Amino acid sequence: MEPYTRPFWESLRDGTVLIHACESCDERFFPPSPICPHCHSTDVDWAETTGRGTLYSFTRTHATATAFDDELVIGLVELADGPKLLAPIDASYDALEIGDDVRIEAAEYDVEHDRGWLEGYPFFAARPLD
Amino acid sequence: MQMYIIRSGLLYHIVPDTTTPAVAGIGTVPNGTHSVPERDLALRVVRDALEDASLELSTVDGLYMPAPRPWTPQGFFSTYLLHVLGLEVDRSLEVSTGGTSGGNAFHSAVSDIRDGTVETALVLAVERNSIVETTGPYFDYILKSFDAEFESPIGMTVPAAYAQSMQRYAYEYGIDRGDLADIVVKNRENGAANPNGLFDESPSRDDVLDARLIADPIRLFDCPAPCDGAAAILLTADDVDESSSPQIAVDGTGYHHTASHFLMSRETSITELPAVRRAANTATDRAGVSIADIDVFEPYAPFPHIEAIVTEELGLAERGRGVDACLEDHTAPDGPFPISPSGGCLGRGHPPMVTPLLNYVEAVKQLRGTASTQVPDAGRVLTTAEHGHVNGVTATVFATEV
Numbered sequence: 086m087e088p089y090t091r092p093f094w095e096s097l098r099d100g101t102v103l104i105h106a107c108e109s110c111d112e113r114f115f116p117p118s119p120i121c122p123h124c125h126s127t128d129v130d131w132a133e134t135t136g137r138g139t140l141y142s143f144t145r146t147h148a149t150a151t152a153f154d155d156e157l158v159i160g161l162v163e164l165a166d167g168p169k170l171l172a173p174i175d176a177s178y179d180a181l182e183i184g185d186d187v188r189i190e191a192a193e194y195d196v197e198h199d200r201g202w203l204e205g206y207p208f209f210a211a212r213p214l215d
Numbered sequence: 216m217q218m219y220i221i222r223s224g225l226l227y228h229i230v231p232d233t234t235t236p237a238v239a240g241i242g243t244v245p246n247g248t249h250s251v252p253e254r255d256l257a258l259r260v261v262r263d264a265l266e267d268a269s270l271e272l273s274t275v276d277g278l279y280m281p282a283p284r285p286w287t288p289q290g291f292f293s294t295y296l297l298h299v300l301g302l303e304v305d306r307s308l309e310v311s312t313g314g315t316s317g318g319n320a321f322h323s324a325v326s327d328i329r330d331g332t333v334e335t336a337l338v339l340a341v342e343r344n345s346i347v348e349t350t351g352p353y354f355d356y357i358l359k360s361f362d363a364e365f366e367s368p369i370g371m372t373v374p375a376a377y378a379q380s381m382q383r384y385a386y387e388y389g390i391d392r393g394d395l396a397d398i399v400v401k402n403r404e405n406g407a408a409n410p411n412g413l414f415d416e417s418p419s420r421d422d423v424l425d426a427r428l429i430a431d432p433i434r435l436f437d438c439p440a441p442c443d444g445a446a447a448i449l450l451t452a453d454d455v456d457e458s459s460s461p462q463i464a465v466d467g468t469g470y471h472h473t474a475s476h477f478l479m480s481r482e483t484s485i486t487e488l489p490a491v492r493r494a495a496n497t498a499t500d501r502a503g504v505s506i507a508d509i510d511v512f513e514p515y516a517p518f519p520h521i522e523a524i525v526t527e528e529l530g531l532a533e534r535g536r537g538v539d540a541c542l543e544d545h546t547a548p549d550g551p552f553p554i555s556p557s558g559g560c561l562g563r564g565h566p567p568m569v570t571p572l573l574n575y576v577e578a579v580k581q582l583r584g585t586a587s588t589q590v591p592d593a594g595r596v597l598t599t600a601e602h603g604h605v606n607g608v609t610a611t612v613f614a615t616e617v
């Protein structure tokens with residue numbers, strides 16, 4: 086059996102952010118899953134997005150798990166295509182406001198955190214758009 | 216036997232008469248730093264609860280507890296404890312659902328007494344946070360509770376989740392960030408009056424707003440301080456009256472989990488906490504009362520904006536006006552709907568596995584008239600527990616028996 090989410094990470098490496106679309110209820114959702122969380126149909130498939138969205142909220146940590154920098158800028162991004170996801174924000178905290186236009190893009194992952202089978206894959210980050 | 220009645224053209228299922236559990240005894244140690252093993256804290260609160268209830272240990276036939284946290288040296292805790300106590304039971308349970316563990320353990324005991332599986336239930340919680348490094352290992356453990364594939368690799372923390380709902384709450388409703396500090400001050404003042412609380416003093420509003428940043432815009436005193444604690448509660452069937460203490464009935468229980476995980480909700484904003492409303496409605500319906508009948512609220516509200524939103528979810532304030540309820544002293548011990556006269560986890564200190572039981576203990580003290588900050592003539596108390604970002608909630612209604 087293949088990890089269900091592998092296409093997301095393969096596609097991210099090639100520069101495209103994939104989410105999931107339900108053929109039955111037409112909702113878009115994330116994280117990807119073989120069962121639609123809106124209507125529970127299994128008639129679901131991958132859908133491409135532009136990765137564009139807006140900043141729904143954000144924070145800056147001052148302490149976290151051992152492998153990470155103490156100060157991390159993290160936010161919730163509401164994709165133009167619907168679902169929200171949590172992402173590292175590639176910007177300084179003080180420069181951000183709720184509603185800012187951002188885009189989810191692939192980002193090199195260099196933290197000593199065990200991602201299991203995803204070792205070697207990029208992660209993602211939200212970058213502000215001007 | 217199933218019974219139904221028809222009223223207003225609708226079919227109602229009549230729940231057959233079941234036993235209403237009563238709180239026979241309570242035992243606690245003060246929140247703080249305890250340098251003895253969890254076993255000794257557990258045995259102390261068990262002994263005190265039995266003494267408070269004037270019950271013999273041999274009457275206990277059920278043991279319910281939150282699963283001790285992974286850094287607790289003693290594993291398989293309930294089995295070990297039953298051996299040490301020389302106690303045989305017909306049910307024992309360790310629950311692991313984060314901050315609702317104590318709530319779910321308590322509700323399991325309530326269910327077993329209601330249906331007659333158990334006659335005398337011992338609900339126990341013990342936790343030491345003083346033995347875990349709050350820098351690395353604690354954060355490493357917490358990291359796993361987020362989506363392991365899409366969120367943990369970001370380095371998320373619990374305050375970083377609540378910080379985002381605070382930020383969004385202030386944005387959606389134009390809340391003055393400074394006003395949230397008044398909720399902290401109110402709870403710390405109540406907590407300072409609680410002899411079992413962690414703190415003797417309350418910071419001022421300016422102290423709260425100048426404290427060190429934890430996850431912007433959350434600062435140190437906006438967070439519940441981790442500490443050690445333990446509590447035990449003895450529940451008996453209503454008609455078993457071997458107790459010398461006044462008995463308090465557990466009149467209603469409710470649980471709800473929304474289809475969300477931390478900040479990942481779909482239809483609702485992260486500034487709404489529907490699980491609170493749903494669980495509280497179930498608990499008050501079961502008790503045959505409404506929120507307006509409740510005299511004291513002891514919610515599990517780990518950050519000030521969460522108390523404000525809980526106030527809104529309970530229908531005590533309009534959306535975005537939960538902070539005003541505190542500013543206008545409506546939530547003060549002498550206000551129309553006192554919230555956390557014990558101090559709550561913000562004012563009292565926070566061993567998360569024990570906090571739900573400390574809320575129950577405060578409910579019992581309010582109803583006995585022995586609380587540190589007593590609400591006059593308290594007859595009904597509603598408490599909650601929650602886990603994640605209030606994704607799952609237990610609600611419990613306590614009342615004096617009439």
Ligand SMILES: [Zn+2]
Binds near residue numbers: 109
């Ligand atoms: Zn669907």
